[in-house]
Amino acid sequence: MKCEIIAVGSELLTPFRQDTNSLYLTEKLNEIGVAVAFKTIVGDRRRDLVNAVRTALGRADLVAVMGGLGPTEDDLSREAVAEALGVEIRRDPQLVVALAARFAERRMTMTDNNLKQADIIQGAKVLPNANGTAVGLWLDTEFGGHRKLMMLVPGPPNECKPLFANECIPRLRAILPVRHIAKRVLKATMIPESTADALLAPIYTKYKDVDTTILAGNAEIQLQLFCSKPTLEAARHRVDELAARLEEALDQHLFSSAGETLEQIVLYYLEMKQETLAVAESCTGGLMSERLTSISGSSRSFLGGAVVYSNELKSDFANVPAQLIERHGAVSTEVAEAMARGIRQRVGSSIGVGITGIAGPGGGTEEKPVGLVYIAVSDKHRTQSLECNFRGDRERIRLWASQQALDMVRRRLM
Amino acid sequence: MKCEIIAVGSELLTPFRQDTNSLYLTEKLNEIGVAVAFKTIVGDRRRDLVNAVRTALGRADLVAVMGGLGPTEDDLSREAVAEALGVEIRRDPQLVVALAARFAERRMTMTDNNLKQADIIQGAKVLPNANGTAVGLWLDTEFGGHRKLMMLVPGPPNECKPLFANECIPRLRAILPVRHIAKRVLKATMIPESTADALLAPIYTKYKDVDTTILAGNAEIQLQLFCSKPTLEAARHRVDELAARLEEALDQHLFSSAGETLEQIVLYYLEMKQETLAVAESCTGGLMSERLTSISGSSRSFLGGAVVYSNELKSDFANVPAQLIERHGAVSTEVAEAMARGIRQRVGSSIGVGITGIAGPGGGTEEKPVGLVYIAVSDKHRTQSLECNFRGDRERIRLWASQQALDMVRRRLM
Numbered sequence: 001m002k003c004e005i006i007a008v009g010s011e012l013l014t015p016f017r018q019d020t021n022s023l024y025l026t027e028k029l030n031e032i033g034v035a036v037a038f039k040t041i042v043g044d045r046r047r048d049l050v051n052a053v054r055t056a057l058g059r060a061d062l063v064a065v066m067g068g069l070g071p072t073e074d075d076l077s078r079e080a081v082a083e084a085l086g087v088e089i090r091r092d093p094q095l096v097v098a099l100a101a102r103f104a105e106r107r108m109t110m111t112d113n114n115l116k117q118a119d120i121i122q123g124a125k126v127l128p129n130a131n132g133t134a135v136g137l138w139l140d141t142e143f144g145g146h147r148k149l150m151m152l153v154p155g156p157p158n159e160c161k162p163l164f165a166n167e168c169i170p171r172l173r174a175i176l177p178v179r180h181i182a183k184r185v186l187k188a189t190m191i192p193e194s195t196a197d198a199l200l201a202p203i204y205t206k207y208k209d210v211d212t213t214i215l216a217g218n219a220e221i222q223l224q225l226f227c228s229k230p231t232l233e234a235a236r237h238r239v240d241e242l243a244a245r246l247e248e249a250l251d252q253h254l255f256s257s258a259g260e261t262l263e264q265i266v267l268y269y270l271e272m273k274q275e276t277l278a279v280a281e282s283c284t285g286g287l288m289s290e291r292l293t294s295i296s297g298s299s300r301s302f303l304g305g306a307v308v309y310s311n312e313l314k315s316d317f318a319n320v321p322a323q324l325i326e327r328h329g330a331v332s333t334e335v336a337e338a339m340a341r342g343i344r345q346r347v348g349s350s351i352g353v354g355i356t357g358i359a360g361p362g363g364g365t366e367e368k369p370v371g372l373v374y375i376a377v378s379d380k381h382r383t384q385s386l387e388c389n390f391r392g393d394r395e396r397i398r399l400w401a402s403q404q405a406l407d408m409v410r411r412r413l414m
Numbered sequence: 415m416k417c418e419i420i421a422v423g424s425e426l427l428t429p430f431r432q433d434t435n436s437l438y439l440t441e442k443l444n445e446i447g448v449a450v451a452f453k454t455i456v457g458d459r460r461r462d463l464v465n466a467v468r469t470a471l472g473r474a475d476l477v478a479v480m481g482g483l484g485p486t487e488d489d490l491s492r493e494a495v496a497e498a499l500g501v502e503i504r505r506d507p508q509l510v511v512a513l514a515a516r517f518a519e520r521r522m523t524m525t526d527n528n529l530k531q532a533d534i535i536q537g538a539k540v541l542p543n544a545n546g547t548a549v550g551l552w553l554d555t556e557f558g559g560h561r562k563l564m565m566l567v568p569g570p571p572n573e574c575k576p577l578f579a580n581e582c583i584p585r586l587r588a589i590l591p592v593r594h595i596a597k598r599v600l601k602a603t604m605i606p607e608s609t610a611d612a613l614l615a616p617i618y619t620k621y622k623d624v625d626t627t628i629l630a631g632n633a634e635i636q637l638q639l640f641c642s643k644p645t646l647e648a649a650r651h652r653v654d655e656l657a658a659r660l661e662e663a664l665d666q667h668l669f670s671s672a673g674e675t676l677e678q679i680v681l682y683y684l685e686m687k688q689e690t691l692a693v694a695e696s697c698t699g700g701l702m703s704e705r706l707t708s709i710s711g712s713s714r715s716f717l718g719g720a721v722v723y724s725n726e727l728k729s730d731f732a733n734v735p736a737q738l739i740e741r742h743g744a745v746s747t748e749v750a751e752a753m754a755r756g757i758r759q760r761v762g763s764s765i766g767v768g769i770t771g772i773a774g775p776g777g778g779t780e781e782k783p784v785g786l787v788y789i790a791v792s793d794k795h796r797t798q799s800l801e802c803n804f805r806g807d808r809e810r811i812r813l814w815a816s817q818q819a820l821d822m823v824r825r826r827l828m
Contacts, residue, residue: 013450015441016629027429036427039455055469215430285707286700289721293699296775296808304723307703313718361710394710
């Protein structure tokens with residue numbers, strides 16, 4: 001079964017906005033075994049809309065139209081679909097009553113243009129919208145001698161997504177052959193994408209019935225495993241088997257088997273091992289602290305930190321001796337290690353992290369180029385550090401430095 | 415002139431990836447007066463591709479095909495366009511030589527499949543690709559009795575964007591009537607979108623020849639002004655006139671007239687006024703420091719800060735008396751003001767900021783609910799603070815708190 005998604009709205013044809021609902025619809029459709037073959041984005045012009053709907057009906061079995069169901073003159077999806085199918089539109093008295101009641105309940109005046117939202121395409125079933133005034137429509141119809149399923153859903157994400165999941169998917173499930181799906185997300189870090197692919201491709205290509213996608217970005221590798229089978233047990237078995245083999249291959253690089261973020265994993269281990277953390281950051285400027293504290297409940301294990309840009313602050317907040325900075329420079333193994341030890345003592349945490357480096361684009365020298373970052377982790381037993389040479393712009397260097405530091409804490413805790 | 419953009423690639427039809435190149439192409443096309451009427455996303459299946467190209471040729475004057483020009487079996491854009499137009503493909507001996515030279519230069523073996531990239535659609539002109547092996551193609555042709563312009567450009571963003579800007583746009587400019595454009599981006603903060611729109615719509619709707627887009631997000635309002643005229647002077651005049659009126663209406667909420675970020679503006683004012691800044695953050699956990707230090711050169715005015723999650727750290731790093739916390743609670747005006755004064759003294763900066771609040775989702779009480787944040791700014795003359803009640807999830811509350819704090823520093827410096 002081939003599906004086409006049509007996203008309607010002139011704003012989606014500007015340089016500023018993008019359709020993102022369709023990613024969610026695609027995920028839900030894939031879960032019931034439907035592949036998306038085309039996506040079309042079209043503006044609020046009736047002629048273009050009719051053209052887009054006719055084109056979709058000509059090449060897909062299932063057409064989802066998103067947007068253009070509101071009360072304004074620009075909302076033309078109902079009219080366009082009716083014209084493409086050659087059928088009438090009629091106003092539904094029950095929907096008029098429901099609309100009026102909704103406005104009355106909110107003590108708002110219903111302007112006449114809202115009545116448009118009670119218009120139904122001939123043959124369509126109404127899909128209730130719990131989060132807005134525009135209902136969805138479901139059509140099981142014919143076009144060019146073939147059976148076609150059409151869904152019209154509202155554009156705002158908070159209306160589109162629940163309506164699609166709760167109203168459209170169950171109706172499709174009832175029509176399509178039963179499929180059960182199993183999914184897994186594995187995450188690894190500090191391994192280049194090409195290395196990961198060379199390592200993993202020989203494994204996952206053997207599992208033809210499991211759809212494996214490798215995504216690289218934000219200093220991480222994500223592996224999305226997806227398997228669809230007539231029984232849930234069969235799907236889970238294949239995904240679990242492949243996941244186990246990939247996990248083994250990724251070894252220490254793997255940090256999550258169920259989609260958690262690296263921050264979540266670090267906080268999870270800290271709590272499990274009853275350890276606490278403090279961070280002294282120079283070139284990352286608070287990014288590592290910010291990432292950790294973005295997780296609710298982080299205060300149980302993350303005590304705090306210092307953004308020690310200046311040398312004076314490195315001494316004042318992280319106990320780094322001034323003569324150590326003078327001797328080795330602020331960007332050095334020695335200072336990173338002193339920062340990790342110092343912040344741990346100052347804050348009274350069991351683990352301390354120190355990060356110092358050159359994020360660029362300025363400030364690099366031949367001896368200490370942009371991207372050079374020293375990261376140290378210290379606990380009561382030992383202090384370890386790493387010299388890193390990250391490539392890319394300021395944002396990337398800071399991201400990779402915070403990622404490497406989080407990963408060093410994770411490995412220390414394992 | 416109507417344009418359609420076709421993005422080619424099966425990965426763009428998964429839940430994980432999205433075409434973003436088209437936003438850039440749209441911006442460049444808009445600048446020369448071309449509107450995008452349709453965007454189509456299609457996978458690497460030849461039949462679907464031919465269908466998409468034929469559909470586009472039937473409804474647009476200008477068709478840009480992105481992707482599917484590489485060396486693999488899945489790269490079928492050349493073949494599909496040739497089939498849609500009913501013309502031949504021939505291998506270009508000059509391109510074969512150039513490809514071989516490129517591989518030899520890099521001491522790499524050229525596998526046979528690479529030769530595909532020397533294939534040219536009959537009647538096409540070659541568009542050189544400075545950043546990859548796949549050249550672009552330009553066709554000035556006919557379809558259904560109408561003149562059609564077609565461009566085939568590679569998919570990777572670092573190849574697609576420069577090739578489109580440097581090779582396609584000048585060719586289009588030579589064909590299209592001369593238009594000059596003027597653009598401006600105004601940014602305002604701490605004003606609700608609905609308030610901004612009610613304030614600004616009566617002004618900008620009077621300028622029918624200036625295309626005004628209001629974008630809200632990340633605690634900011636952006637106004638994009640765009641005007642296209644036969645002369646640059648005329649376009650600039652209209653944009654500047656409208657911008658001046660909008661700036662006046664936005665008053666103190668306006669923080670940028672040329673697209674700068676709030677962080678950049680704060681750092682700009684700090685440097686201009688020779689002031690320095692330090693920040694003590696509790697609920698924002700380093701976010702304000704992180705935002706400031708994401709700007710290159712921030713170390714000239716931003717000295718550092720402390721992430722003082724625990725009460726002990728509030729005292730140790732920001733000189734907050736323990737009895738003050740005991741008396742008023744860590745989330746209070748008094749503690750925020752003490753943090754701002756204390757971090758200024760500790761770090762030796764001329765301005766200090768203190769942020770303390772409840773980011774949630776846990777930790778709220780009836781008296782001090784989630785979203786309650788106190789923000790204080792202190793300099794040698796005075797300490798001011800603000801009680802805020804932000805709505806939304808943890809991420810939103812932290813973002814708005816950091817935004818409000820940056821904005822308070824900006825207003826103090828103005």
